[in-house]
Amino acid sequence: GPSFLDRVRRDTEWLASRPTRVVGTQDHDEALGELSDKLKSIPGVEVTVQKFPVIVPRTVLAGLTVSIGSAQETHRVYPVWPASVRLNTTPPEGIYGRLVYIGEGEPGRPPGKLPARSLRGQIAVMEVSGGHRWRHARNAGATAIILLGAEDESNRHLHSHLVPIPIWVPRFYVPPGSLADALRSGLAWDGTLFCQAEWKEVTATNLYALVKPKNGAAGKALAVGVPFDSAGVVPELAAGADAAVDVAVALNALRDLARSRPGRPILFAFVDAYGINQLGLRQMLVALAVDPKSRTKRSHWEEDRKLFDDYGEHRELAQQLGLDRTALAELHQAKYRALHGYVKDEVAREVLELEQKIHPLRLKKRSMEVTKLALETKLGATDVPAGGQRAKLKEELSRLDKRLSALAAEIRELKGIRKAHHAAQDQLLTDAPVAEDAESFKLAQEIWRRARRRALKQFEELRAIRSAVAARDVLRCRLLGSLGITDTNERPVAFLLGLDLSDGGTAAGPCLQDRYLRVNETQNADSFCRWLKKLDKDKSEQVWPGRVRLAVDLSPITGEDSRDSYLVGNLALFSSPAQSFGMPAATWTTLGAPRPRVDTPCDRADALDWTRLGPQVRATIALLNQLASDTEFAPSSKAYP
Secondary structure (H helix, E strand, O other), rough: OOHHHHHHHHHHHOOOOOOOOOOOOOOHHHHHHHHHHHOOOOOOOEEEEOOOOOOOEEEEEEEEEEOOOOEEEEEEOOOOOEOOOOOOOOOOEEEEEEEEEEEOEEEOOOOOOOOOOOOOOEEEEHHHHHHHHHHHHHHHOEEEEEOOOOOOOHHHHHHOOOOOOOOOOEEEEEEEOOOHHHHHHHEEEEEEEEEEEEEEEEEEEEEEEEEEOOOOOOEEEEEEEEEOOOOOHHHHHEEEEEHHHHHHHHHHHHHHHHHOOOOOOOOEEEEEEOOOOOHHHHHHHHHHOOOOOOOHHHHHHHEEEEEEEEHHHHHHHHHHHOOHHHHHHOOOOOHHHHHHHHHHHHHHHHHHHHHHHHHHHHHHHHHHHHHHHHHHHHHHHHOOOOOHHHHHHHHHHHHHHHHHHHHHHHHHHHHHHOOOOOOOOHHHHOOOOOOHHHHHHHHHHHHHHHHHHHHHHHHHHHHHHOOOOOHHHHHHHHHEEEEEEEEOOOOOEEEEEEEEEOOOOOOEEEOOOEEOOOOOOOOOOOOHHHHHHHHHHHHHHHHOOOOHHHHHHOHHOOOOOOHHHOOOOOOOOOOOOOHHHHOOOOEEOOOOOOOOOOOOOOOHHHHHHHHHHHHHHHHHHHHHHHHHHHOOOOOOOOOOO
């Protein structure tokens, strides 16, 4: 049959064949379903599923309508990742303007330069290689920015669009093609951008595949973890071929080990939502790595239990009371005292918003009064001649009086609303009779409706949290049972090895420094590193024969150079969150790899360099086979935070 490398390449192409695997997309769900079927079809493998919620941005509709020649055409455009919580949406009518091509955003005269004066109110069209200069286009007055992709684009340029503050600067990516060419050449003179998007809660899924040892002995598993989903600055164009390589290696290693049976239990973890702050990995660790006997976990569970009991009591009381006049009249009674805090919170929230509106208006009113006093003083001066100048001052004073009157009326109205909220609170929480007039009754009823909804909703939210905790315990106990471990207070995983191969380099090895989370994993990976040193000394030629050894770089653990020097960019190691959960772990990754295509639309299977990946894949499967069979590897039971 085909070699291991051929199978890895085939599965990589399969997984990266879709435009995206970002959580929440249809392509992601279809690929996940296919992977699940592949895992379940392997004889002797136990597959366990862990589902969890995640909130992701979802594009409903996005496009650009342009006139090219005599024809009007609508093309698909792709919004970039949101600026913090701010989506790249447009008003319902879209954003219309001239399409001004500014090249890479360098200042100068058009075409191909940034024209500061003529860009105001228009749509800037620039090369994605312009990087951070999109900010200059915005500062010059551009209402939206179109980014033109290229085959040689780099994440160095696209990462400049990952903005940590919620600014509204709609930015859209156009892949290489006819539309990009028309925008560069100026054939598309003007256009309308439109985009509808939303934040949506979707379900992510971790898949765990367990291979038991051939001797059937009970014991903790060694976990091999890979990210399943993809991530990218342009979420809808994130094929994620770089990550797909790791999934393909793990999938085929699983197939081989299921056929030959390892010397120890191996748990393959295909984690989802890794691109959302490593969420899937954190869900795995909190389920399988957190010590069930820890005082922190027990205290949190006890606190939640007390809250759950209190919320349950509040929920029952809220259900007893409806929303009619009788409910409002009875709410002040002592037996409903636990609900009074909900009412006060709702009133306080409204009053605070009103105060935030009133205070600036009062300052503005005071400033206008000072201006009025100055005008009146000037009018009363003897050196102001009669005639046009005095008439002009009187006219200005008259306009100021009208503005002051309007401002005072606005302040009085806001104060009246504030007073009405306090009155409504008094009606609800004291034995004062419920107001007869429709407006006062309606306000009191609305305040109670919101307070009641919160009392009901928070109980359901906490119940969902407790259900998720219980589901994680069920997952852990199920894996313990499969491993033959009878003590349900144990953890099923002894060590986590993350895989992260790339064609950005030529050799893989253990990486011990994470720049993304700024974590040093030297101590946490100590047992693995000591085992690796011994393996390289005693069995190097046997495990990595011939030129395969050239694809292995163990210099991070031999002290030949700074551990930080083997990373290029702010790369996150797969295992970096593990020590926060008390799990010994390490990441086997390509060292010294720039990875310029990662997080870009160019991270496709057809762009992978298998002359670089092939030796690393062979070296990695040799390592996994050795870990699976070598019982001398005894991971430390202690993690170092």
